[in-house]
Amino acid sequence: MPRYALKVEYQGAPFAGWQRQKDQPSVQEAIETALARLEPREHRINAAGRTDAGVHALAQVAHCDLMRDWDPFRLMEALNHHLKPLPVAVLDCAPVADDWHARFSARERRYLFRVLPRRAPATFARGQVWQIGHALDIGAMREGARHLIGHHDFTTFRASICQAASPVKTLDEITITQVEGLSGAEIHFRLRARSFLHNQVRSIVGTLERVGAGAWEPDAVRRALIACERAACGPVAPPDGLYLAGVAYPDDPFA
Template sequence: MPRYTLKIEYDGTPFSGWQRQADRPSVQGVVEAALARLEPGLPAIAAAGRTDAGVHALGQVAHCDLRKDWDPFRLAQALNYHLRPAPVAVVDCARVGDDFHARFSALERRYLFRLVTRRAPMTHERGLVWQVPHPLERAPMQEAAAHLIGQHDFTTFRAALCQAKSPVKTLDTLEIEERACPGGQEFRFHLRARSFLHNQVRSIVGTLERVGAGAWPPERVRDALLARDRAACGPVCPPSGLYLTHARYDPDPFARPVRTDADN
């Protein structure tokens, strides 16, 4: 069976997460239902990251095995037709070898968290950011974030029900970008690692928000990390601001010119 990889974008608001569930809507379930319209009885698909309920994606990667030898561009267009009206889109598609696995072949994953500080309610981006009404200071948050870079035991920043075999992870990048937005400021947290623990990003950002608000000194984040105790963590922020933006592979299956309708 030919194997294809899909780059998928979605608004996670109406879903219980990526992973298929029997009684709740999921992104995986929606994509598999679209595939079933093309070829019924296919095996389950796999993804680079199992995003939680309400978490979004700009660059989720999944792979599927099909019976038909599809042109990747045609496959993407057919899937997008059957995905409507769900807020899910296949933005790229490529044929890959049988040894490619969306989860196990990934060399790193990148996440973005968007936090907006303003008192006026969000309108156009409601559900797409985490909004707080008070101002934040970027410099102390970046100082605190530096304590988390590198290989550490992240027990403090993992969910109690996390199923990872080890809490030790290497966080390669944690950068905080600040930009003006109407009525306030937006802070974008960029995180990069080979893999993440369950709730790790939301736990980190929720803790750094306390630093930016002046409720925690930056050194307390270091102490919380070293405590290896979930009770030492700050608040876990909501999923609305979190995006899976990229999964890296070598070679990159999508590294080719993107075909357009003009090529037909």
């Protein structure tokens, strides 16, 4: 059976997350249902990252096994046709080897977290940003974030329900920038690692927000990290601002 990698964009709000669930809409189910319109049978697809309820993706990667040899462009068009009107779009399809796996072959995940600091309610980006009513000190947040880069025990920044075998991860990048958006200046957090713990990005962003607001000293991030206990974490940021922004593979199937 030919295997295909799919690059997928979606809004998180209408879904209980990526993963198929009983009685709740999921992105996985939406795509599997579209696949069943092309090749009628039960489909099971795998994704690089199981995004939580409300979390968005700019470039989630999944793979599926099909019976027919599909032209990648026609496969993309057919899936998008059947996904309408859901806010899920297949951006690219590519044939991959039988042993290629969207999750296990991945070497790096990138996340984007958007914060809109303004009083007036978001109109265009509603549900697509974390809106806060105060300004954020980017310099202070960068100083706090510096402590998290590298190989650490991230127990503080891990959901209690996290199923990862170990809380030790290597965080390769946290970049914090101000970006001019349609609705004014946004703060963008970009995080990059081989893999992340459950709620790690939202826990880190929520903690750095406290630093940006002036409630925490930048050094408090270091102390929270070395405490290695969940209670030392700042408030967890809401899912609205979080996007799975990309997944890297040794051989990029979409290159």
